Amino acid sequence: MNTTDQSELKDQIHDFWNEVPCGTQFANSEIYTKQYYEDIEEHRFGILPSIFSFAQFTRHHGQKVLEVGVGAGTDFLQWARAGAQAYGIDLTEAGIEHVRHRLALYGFQAEELRVADCEDLPYPDNSFDVVYSYGVIHHTPNTEKALAEIVRVCKPGGKIKVMIYHRHSLLAWFFWFKHALLAGKPWKSLKWVLHYHMESIGTKAYTLKETHEMLNKLPVANASVSTELTYYDRLGRFNPLFRGIAKVAAALLGGDRVGWFLNIIATKK
Ligand SMILES: C[S@@+](CC[C@H](N)C(=O)[O-])C[C@H]1O[C@@H](n2cnc3c(N)ncnc32)[C@H](O)[C@@H]1O
Secondary structure, X not given: OOHXXXXXXXXXXXXXXXXXXXXXXXXXXXXXXXXXXXXXHHHHHHHOOOHHHHHXXXXXXXXEEEEEOOOOOHHHHHHHHOOOEEXXXXXXXXXHHHHHHHHHHHOOOOOEEEEOOOOOOOOOOOOXXXXXXXXOOOOOOOHHHHHHHHHHHEEEEEEEEEEEEEOOOHHHHHHHHHHHHOOOOOOOOHHXXXXXXXXXXXXXXXXXXXXXXXXXXXXXXXXXEEEEOOOOOOOOOOOHHHHHHHHHHHHHHOHHHHOOEEEEEEEEO
């Protein structure tokens, strides 16, 4: 993809998330109120409780943490609650605006919140004890560059915690079934389906091998790369018949092995 195509794609990605910042579709209360954010939080951690064991917010008390792609700030609030020195960036003005409102409602202050691009982080090398990014860098056109940026700004000995989507997952196959097979285009690939039908345009998902290949080029050690079966793979919001099909498929195909979330934890060398 040339630079103009990438920048046009990024504009579309920006507009998608700027219109409906991540999670805000689940709030039923008046925007910018405490109840609005509690609706979002209840929904998120109700379906994705494993975020707590992945992020380990409280363990990083007092540390300098950068969250890349804060969205509406559901995890960012946890960094603030845990007493981290929290820095956050997002591509969208709307996301950053939400996080400002949200922290103020709970009486917290970020060290810094700004609109920025994860492919070009506005921080010097070796700045943070932890760099955390949950469900973000597979949306940007150059995911490999974003991962390299995350590693660059992390201090030597610091932790990198990143979740990206896993291509060989039940959810990806369910999407293929719906948007390729049932749409009469069975020749379309998983990559194509995810590019056009998963959230913002251009979304990608990675295999374990591809993830290791990206990490192998970067100064990281002790990289743990694992997949996790999620509420989405289990078709959690569908009726019992669909949930039953998903349960059997997960059991036959190896559970977490075919999960939608691909969790990376590594230490910067
Ligand atoms: C699925 S949401 C995740 C948000 C948040 N991490 C969460 O889990 O709720 C994806 C986020 O990635 C952000 N994003 C996409 N491309 C980006 C880029 N190039 N730089 C920074 N943020 C980006 C979007 O604006 C959006 O807020």
